[in-house]
Amino acid sequence: MNNKLRIKFIFGIIILAFLFVVPAYAETLPPGEAITLSDITDLVVLIVRSLLALGGVVAAGFIAWAGITWMAAGGDETKVKDAKARLRAGIWGAVIVFGVFVIIGTIANVLNGNFFN
Numbered sequence: 001m002n003n004k005l006r007i008k009f010i011f012g013i014i015i016l017a018f019l020f021v022v023p024a025y026a027e028t029l030p031p032g033e034a035i036t037l038s039d040i041t042d043l044v045v046l047i048v049r050s051l052l053a054l055g056g057v058v059a060a061g062f063i064a065w066a067g068i069t070w071m072a073a074g075g076d077e078t079k080v081k082d083a084k085a086r087l088r089a090g091i092w093g094a095v096i097v098f099g100v101f102v103i104i105g106t107i108a109n110v111l112n113g114n115f116f117n
Contacts (some may be wrong), residue, residue, distance in 0.1 A: 048104060055093065059090050059097055060090070062087075062093060066086035067083075069086065
């Protein structure tokens with residue numbers, strides 16, 4: 001096929017695709033319960049609480065892993081250095097998670113007053 005014929009063929013396929021489009025009608029949607037703003041708020045609260053809990057568990061895991069690595073180092077300076085770096089990262093992670101918890105709690109209390117109740 002030459003280029004002009006190929007372009008005409010593709011254009012014809014696109015035109016045919018638009019001719020056979022079936023419209024979607026909103027009346028045919030199945031009946032159900034409407035989503036309200038409180039449903040969305042509850043979902044956001046659940047996601048934020050879950051992520052904060054997960055962040056706290058990960059930070060605690062890093063701190064515990066660092067402690068175990070440090071105890072098992074047996075005087076090896078490279079292992080002790082790695083354990084100190086991991087401990088520092090775990091503590092910073094815990095501080096960041098706590099800071100996010102405080103910031104989100106403060107913003108939520110300013111907006112509606114019932115986020116962490």
